[in-house]
Amino acid sequence: MMRIGIGFVLGVVSGGIWGVIAIVLLGIAITLITGDAATPVALAGLLAGMAGAAIVLMRDKSQRTAALYLASFAASLIVLLLVSFAAPFSLPLSTASVAQALGVALFCAAITLGNRACLDDVDSGNIRRYAIEVLLLRVLKGLGFVFFSVIVVLPFYVMVMTSLKNQQQLLLNPLDFSIDLTQGAQSLFVSYVELFTKFNFGQFLLISAIVSVSTVLLTLAFSIPGAYAVARLKFPGQAFLSRSILLIYMVPAIVLVIPLYSVFSQLGLRNTLTGLLIVYPATTVPVALYMLQGYFRGLPAELEEAGLMDGLGRVGVIWKITLPLALPALASVSLYVFMIAWNEFLFAFMFLDDPGIFTLSRGVVSLNSSEVPRQHLMAGAVVATVPILVIFLWFERFLVAGLTAGSVKG
């Protein structure tokens, strides 16, 4: 027996919201993927979503079977096509037919699944505050997922796709990110080929890798003994040091840049990688030390004392006992420092003038001129981004641990 109450009204509103979101996103997706200018008919999406939700809510919640959802699917399909006069994306059926058909199918599937996730146990009668809030939070969460996914994915999608186009195509239709796969890899990746042949990006990549790895090694060489001393040894000012080391970390690079620029210019260190390799570790050592000392403190001191009794010196204890135990922390710190050094922009920009020693960040900035086409700039951005994202995904566990352990930096 069906009752119409607040539950029904809210359920239908929720269905409508999903309908609008789904049709708009699919419209944008079709435009971006096929290059045909699709304008989604929001009203059709709204009504189709509502219709789907209404069908679900017509049955009592104990009787919502797969067949009912199939009916809901069919209802939303029919409403969508009827209201939009069989053109839900304002495109004639002949253009991008496959994409449109796929879009309609995805739309109906999306709102049916959305309605199922939100409404499956919602009563159509008058529902209590608890159930209302549950429904509200479900809709909010769903919106959140869509929102965050879109804002994160869209820029990266645009970055990659722009790098594969050419200037005329981009100016002609900024929404057209369709890729003509028949043109062959040679012409598809022409921007990348030019970056590596004419713009020296292979060398920038190598220099960035060398600078980042050296920074990691130098940082570890400085911070491991320091962190061990702060964590394990007793000396006057220990407590003060373990607290104030983070203060140093909060000094912004821009405040250091003028004195360092002046002094390094006069010492002839400015336009050199040596200069960069002095500054980078100096800015990462404090946070590395802070992260490591926290971890060292957590290791059982008994093991080290046993090592000392067995005749190992302090250095032997650190090398043979502490460091092997602290490997996960070392991995986190290394990855975190690597990320900072790889992404560093300010000092590379201020210090390096000679294209022979550009790091990737500096190299990408040099592409930002009116003489270099945009797809080159985006290809440069992709070249700079891909290595760090691959490393991040590969070692996500360590990097996330590193970020949460000591990272207070932005």
Added chain:
Amino acid sequence: MTVTDSNAEKAHAPASRRGKIGPMARREARLAMTMLMPTFFIVLAIVLFPLLANFWISFKPVTLADLRPPAPVASERVRGDMDVAGQEFLIQYRLRNSSQKSAIGNVTLTDTLPAGLTIVSLDSRCQINGQQLICQLGTFDPAARDEIEIAVTPDAQFAANPVSPRDSDPTMSGDAPNVLTSFDFTWENYSRIFDSREFWNVFWVTVSYTVFGTLGALVFGLFAAQLLSAQFWGRSILRGLFLFPYVAPVIAVAFTWIILLDPFSGTFNAILQRMGITDAGINFFGQRSVPIDLFGLTFDFPVALATVIAFEIWRYFPLSFLFILARMQSISSDMYEAAEVDGASPLQQFWHISLPQLLGILSTLFLLRFIWTFNKFDDIFLLTGGAAGTRTLTVDVYEQGFAVSNLGAGAAVAVVIFLLLLVFAVSYFRFLHQEDQ
């Protein structure tokens, strides 16, 4: 005695003995100092020294050009034929002071003459010592020019196979005042930055960028953490995805945003136009403000600043999200179960259980993000370069120091930033202290 014993003894030592340091403890302290020495040194040189140097530079009339210290410059020429034995020819040095502003004292020129030349006449200020020519030239006034002429005759061997005297470069030295180390001070930098109305504008832009950027990143981070707090399929993939903006290089994402939001050929503007939301492209990074009518009240909405803040939120919500998520997963589920039994609704549970539990991490994050947003330079510099009402204090350091090439004024702005940071840091440690108790 084992180390454990000595530690235990130290811990239980009576107050009278605590002041004394035994040989073991002294050795330990010395070891600690040795291990900390490299860190100490590099931080001192690259962080603390520049901090103090900023105060020094901010009181000096120093521009970018002054970094090349004034120096005497010489160019050498030969007049006459060198390949006729016994025939006199001239070696000329043209000298000048490279600086238009400061004099150079004790100018000296040294050069090596080729073998086989006989000196005919020598400038009175010069001496010959074997093949070595040394000239004491006294003080050069600003932009001064001078000339030295030496007449020489080659012998037969030289004439047969002449070696140009220019093959050995003359070296010049002199005592030039280095503007960085001189005791020449001025208030001009400070009066310049504080007098301009621009400064207060910059200050308020900084404040709003910092406050809204921090709050926005926190709110969005909290929202994202709520989404991913429950277990479901694909959760770890989404968590990785949500961290992308933070992990990617700023240079890559900043340029992507610029291209995405381009007023003429940007995808975002094209989408807005296609959806019928705007008629013409919005110049997100170039437009200072648009008037907006709200209930009959008109106010100027700062477009570029809002876009830059949106970028900041986009790039840093992952960080707050990560911290909040970690904290949420450590809240015990008992409390929620108890609340459920008592009939608390989901929003009530969030408001009365989750939020109080998260308050600690939220306030810590707020302070840290506040400081880091305040410190942020790269993002705005790359997005707008500080144009269209988005110039913050950090961008102002660059503008004053390098764009206007007045290093002193840039350093003065850096000093202002440093002093403000000191205030934040003190409040942060006050706060930490309270948390500890």
